[in-house]
Amino acid sequence: MRTAIVILNWNGEVLLERYLPSVIRWSKGVPVYVVDNASTDDSVNFIKSNFPTVQIIQNKENGGFAKGYNEGLKHIEADLFCLLNSDVEVTEGWIDPILKVFSEKPEVAIIQPKILDLMNKDHFEYAGAAGGFIDQLGYPLCRGRIFQSLEKDTGQYDDITEIFWATGACMFIKKEVFWELDGFDEDYFAHQEEVDLCWRAKNEGHKVYYVGLSKVYHLGGSTLSNMNPRKTYLNFRNSLFSITKNLPRRKALIIILVRLLLDGIAVLRFIFQLKFSHCAAILKAHLSFYRNFRKMYRKREKANFILKYYITKSIVWSHFVHHVNNFNVLVKD
Numbered sequence: 001m002r003t004a005i006v007i008l009n010w011n012g013e014v015l016l017e018r019y020l021p022s023v024i025r026w027s028k029g030v031p032v033y034v035v036d037n038a039s040t041d042d043s044v045n046f047i048k049s050n051f052p053t054v055q056i057i058q059n060k061e062n063g064g065f066a067k068g069y070n071e072g073l074k075h076i077e078a079d080l081f082c083l084l085n086s087d088v089e090v091t092e093g094w095i096d097p098i099l100k101v102f103s104e105k106p107e108v109a110i111i112q113p114k115i116l117d118l119m120n121k122d123h124f125e126y127a128g129a130a131g132g133f134i135d136q137l138g139y140p141l142c143r144g145r146i147f148q149s150l151e152k153d154t155g156q157y158d159d160i161t162e163i164f165w166a167t168g169a170c171m172f173i174k175k176e177v178f179w180e181l182d183g184f185d186e187d188y189f190a191h192q193e194e195v196d197l198c199w200r201a202k203n204e205g206h207k208v209y210y211v212g213l214s215k216v217y218h219l220g221g222s223t224l225s226n227m228n229p230r231k232t233y234l235n236f237r238n239s240l241f242s243i244t245k246n247l248p249r250r251k252a253l254i255i256i257l258v259r260l261l262l263d264g265i266a267v268l269r270f271i272f273q274l275k276f277s278h279c280a281a282i283l284k285a286h287l288s289f290y291r292n293f294r295k296m297y298r299k300r301e302k303a304n305f306i307l308k309y310y311i312t313k314s315i316v317w318s319h320f321v322h323h324v325n326n327f328n329v330l331v332k333d
Contacts, residue, residue, distance in 0.1 A: 001102060003030050003095070003172075004078035007086050008068045010037040013046045015086040015219075020051060022089045030082075030095065031055060035072030037062040065168065066184035066193045073183070078175055085127075085169045087219035089118055097213035098172050101160060109177040109206035110198055112166035113214035116153060123150050125218040128167025130157035130327075131210030132195065135311040137255055137262070138243045140165065140195050142327070143210075146315060149325035156328065158212040166208050168194035169218050177206055185241070185299075187292065191234040192242065199246040203304045229281040236263060237285035244296040248305045260286070262316060 005027055009016060016034070023032055035057045036044055047054050057072045073081060080102065082095075098111050115128040124130060124144030129151075132142050143163075144151045166172075171194060181200050184193045198208050243255050263282055270278040311331065318324040 001079040001099060002077070003080045003082060003099070004076050005030055005032045005082045005084055006069070006072065006076060007032070007034045007084050008037060008065060008072065009034050009039060009043055009086050010062055010068070011039045011041045011043065012086040013039075013041050013043045016043060016047060017050070019087060019089050019219075020047075020054070022091075023084065024051065024053065026090050026092050026094060031078075033057060033072070033076055034086075035059060035068060037064075037068040063186065064189035066188050066190065067186040070183040070186060073175075073178065081173050081175055081178060083168060083171045083173065085218065087118075088170055089217040089219075091215055091217070094214045094216055097160075097211050101209060101211050102172070102174075105207070105209070107207050108209045109174050109201055110166045110208040111172045111211055112163075112209075113170055113216055114153070114157065114210075114212045115167060115169060116215055116217050117150065118217040118219045121217060123152050125169075125220050126150065127169045127218060127220055130212065131161070131163030132165035132167060132198070133311050134164055134195070134199075135313060135315045137258060137314055137316070138239060138247075139315050140192065140239070141311070141315050142167075144327060146319050146325055146327060146330065149319070151326060157210075160209065160211050160213065163208050163210045164202070165195045165198035166210070169220075170216050173197075177201060180204070185245075187295070188238045188241065189234065191231060192238040196238070196242045196245065199242055200303065203246060205304075227278075229277040232278045233281040233285045233288075236266075236282050237288050240285075240289045241292070241296050244293065245299045246303055246305070249300070 005023060033055045034047055037059050038061050044056060047056055057075050059068055059071050069083060094113060101111060102108060112128055114130055115125045117123045117125040126145055129142035129144030132140055134140050143157050181197060185196055240256060240259060243252050267279045267282050318330055324330050
């Protein structure tokens with residue numbers, strides 16, 4: 001399969017200088033593209049001067065993760081896109097196991113590798129870990145990560161298995177599937193757009209896989225840290241968007257009502273923690289969700305709603321009440 005590695009960049013000259021060399025070194029024969037999201041730093045000139053083999057695509061505006069990739073990928077000819085964050089360090093032989101699975105399993109449309117923490121290399125990283133899932137209320141989680149609890153990598157996820165969603169930090173996706181789904185939903189701007197994309201792919205009958213034989217190291221938080229109020233806003237809002245779009249109507253409405261109640265509890269928790277900016281972020285997320293509800297509801301017309309949940313319990317209850325921090329413990333309980 002003709003493969004292209006595509007890195008979305010916005011004012012990331014420092015990250016490109018640090019992590020792009022590993023991508024070039026360990027991706028021999030695979031063209032590397034940087035899609036620049038109207039950076040105001042010297043990223044573009046830096047790439048031209050230091051990495052002449054890297055091809056540059058310049059977007060006219062910063063449309064966030066979703067629109068940035070949608071615009072950039074229009075100019076790339078390949079059978080397979082590898083969407084890679086600019087703060088990822090790849091390893092020797094990271095691509096081969098993934099291409100092998102694609103060749104052996106034609107029903108697979110999306111794959112992610114093992115994502116480890118660059119600053120703590122024997123632990124999984126927040127964004128993706130060992131493959132994403134959702135629970136019965138639509139909350140995303142990962143093997144190796146439940147909320148802020150990260151597991152140590154002891155080889156427990158050195159497998160090849162179907163998952164629910166693949167991380168946008170390092171996602172391989174077939175070009176034909178990406179455009180069949182009309183790419184990322186640009187109304188998300190950033191955060192959880194990959195969950196929505198994979199959800200829509202699964203509703204269309206495509207499979208999403210994790211390949212633990214491939215590993216990369218992710219710095220994480222280079223765009224927004226996990227505890228940034230802006231990220232809280234986007235995560236709470238975009239999760240409600242995905243539920244509205246991708247579930248059967250009756251189930252979606254019931255889950256939305258429950259989620260609104262739980263979001264209220266989250267506000268109280270942030271108040272007790274004196275994190276008032278996060279309280280405001282959740283309220284802002286709800287207002288945006290209400291304003292956009294009709295628009296998101298109309299997008300349901302394209303969905304087939306064949307989803308089956310992988311995690312049949314609430315991770316909120318399991319984590320915050322029963323203090324479950326380990327994915328394998330969660331699924332065994």
